[in-house]
Amino acid sequence: MKTLLLLGSIFFLIGTLFYFLTTPLFGSAKPGIVSIPVSSERLKNDVKILCTTSKPRNYKNIDALNEAADYIFNEFKKNGLNPQEQKYIADDNEYKNIISTYGPSDAARIIIGAHYDVCMDYAGADDNASGVAGLLEIGRLLDSLKPTLKYRVDLVAYTLEEPPYFRTSNMGSAIHSKYIIENNIPFKAMVCLEMIGYFSDESKSQDYPVGVLKAIYPTRGNFIAVVGRIGENNLVKQIKKSMIEGSSINVESINAPKAMVGIDFSDHLNYWKNDLPAVMITNTSFYRNKNYHESTDTPETLNYVKMAEVVKGVYWAIVNIK
Numbered sequence: 001m002k003t004l005l006l007l008g009s010i011f012f013l014i015g016t017l018f019y020f021l022t023t024p025l026f027g028s029a030k031p032g033i034v035s036i037p038v039s040s041e042r043l044k045n046d047v048k049i050l051c052t053t054s055k056p057r058n059y060k061n062i063d064a065l066n067e068a069a070d071y072i073f074n075e076f077k078k079n080g081l082n083p084q085e086q087k088y089i090a091d092d093n094e095y096k097n098i099i100s101t102y103g104p105s106d107a108a109r110i111i112i113g114a115h116y117d118v119c120m121d122y123a124g125a126d127d128n129a130s131g132v133a134g135l136l137e138i139g140r141l142l143d144s145l146k147p148t149l150k151y152r153v154d155l156v157a158y159t160l161e162e163p164p165y166f167r168t169s170n171m172g173s174a175i176h177s178k179y180i181i182e183n184n185i186p187f188k189a190m191v192c193l194e195m196i197g198y199f200s201d202e203s204k205s206q207d208y209p210v211g212v213l214k215a216i217y218p219t220r221g222n223f224i225a226v227v228g229r230i231g232e233n234n235l236v237k238q239i240k241k242s243m244i245e246g247s248s249i250n251v252e253s254i255n256a257p258k259a260m261v262g263i264d265f266s267d268h269l270n271y272w273k274n275d276l277p278a279v280m281i282t283n284t285s286f287y288r289n290k291n292y293h294e295s296t297d298t299p300e301t302l303n304y305v306k307m308a309e310v311v312k313g314v315y316w317a318i319v320n321i322k
Contacts, residue, residue: 022216023226023237023253032248036312037144038137040304043311046075046133047197047299050116051123058118059160062093068116068132069098072157075136076100079143081155086179090160090170097172098157102142103149108186110151110318112138113173113267114193115161125299126289130197132157134311138318141311147319151188158267173267181274189235190278191318194266196224196310197302198289207287209261221288223250224310227263227280230255235277239317243281246316249309262287281314 050068055061057068069085076083081100088095098116114131118124139155158172165171169178180187199222200206206221208214226243228236233255240253256263262285264272271278283289291297 021213021254021256023228023233023240023255031244033245034316036141036246036315038141038308038311038315040308042140043130043133043137043197043307044299044302044304046136047125047129047302047304050129050132051125051299056118056121056123057116058120058162059090059093059095059165062095065095065117065159069096069157069159072098072116072132072136076139076155079139081139081143086172086176088170088175090165095159095170095172097159097176099176100139100155101152102139102155103152105152107150107152108188109154109180110188110321111154111156111176111180111190111271112193112314112318113156113158113176113190115158115172115267117159117162119162119293122293122295123298125291125297125302126195126198126283127285127292127297128161128193128195129299130195130302130307131193134193134196134307134314137308137311138315141315149319151321153318161267167269171267171270173270174273177270177274177276180276187276189321190268190271190276191239191314192266192268192278192280192282193314194268194280194282195285195289195292196281196283197304197307198283198291199223199303199306200288205288206284209263209287217252217254218250221283222306223252224313225280225282225284226251226253227282228253228255228278229263229272230257232277232279236279238321239279239281242317242320243310243313247309247313249306249313251313281310
């Protein structure tokens with residue numbers, strides 16, 4: 001009897017975790033109901049260009065950072081998205097975010113953001129040329145498909161997400177979120193693209209910060225995750241549902257406390273700090289990709305077909321957010 005009670009308690013705990021963490025949709029989303037023209041070759045080209053600046057695009061190599069920023073600026077400009085530079089000073093050096101907009105100018109904003117700097121002297125293909133490539137492709141979709149939007153969409157390429165500036169007021173996303181707050185700008189949500197290019201179908205290729213999550217989530221790293229904090233279930237559910245409808249990739253989600261390791265390891269953390277709703281779209285970073293912050297994080301390690309599906313899903317989510 002005690003064994004049965006113990007098993008019952010374990011299953012109850014797992015079931016409770018499943019419901020409150022994973023934002024289940026129970027069949028309310030139909031996969032791939034729309035066709036969205038995302039080019040995996042364009043994504044691959046963007047990643048390669050960002051990974052071949054004259055020097056690694058880290059905080060020390062400001063010229064290389066500016067090469068990446070100029071490429072992003074010019075790609076936005078090609079698509080008529082009126083890019084702007086948000087310049088600021090950190091430790092006597094000038095850095096800049098690149099911001100481009102689409103949609104009604106007086107509407108509340110949806111921010112889609114990704115950082116373009118890298119850690120140390122690494123190429124940073126997945127971390128985070130993949131996110132920036134996704135950002136650029138979303139800009140191209142907005143220009144070519146010209147959707148009618150309820151909200152204004154700001155595409156923001158951030159600088160200084162990586163150490164030594166991570167979790168400091170000099171992060172590009174800290175500068176941007178502060179601008180939002182100080183100017184009382186109407187705000188709907190922020191969507192952070194952080195490492196969206198690495199996938200694996202191998203058994204046990206997916207790790208988690210807490211062992212019990214292996215009983216709830218896949219053990220193969222072939223999915224994309226929508227990550228939100230406790231209390232943002234509705235936002236996570238909306239984005240998850242639309243991503244499933246707009247793509248063919250498996251979409252998982254989690255609403256977790258910030259104490260869970262990795263849950264706030266990107267630019268969305270600065271919007272959370274200012275009590276602004278935000279989610280991260282990610283392949284779970286180092287819980288899957290062992291090339292994280294290594295010299296092996298190179299363009300040829302990414303899966304651009306699956307990455308294209310992620311971009312389709314994100315685009316469909318921002319077009320349909322309520």
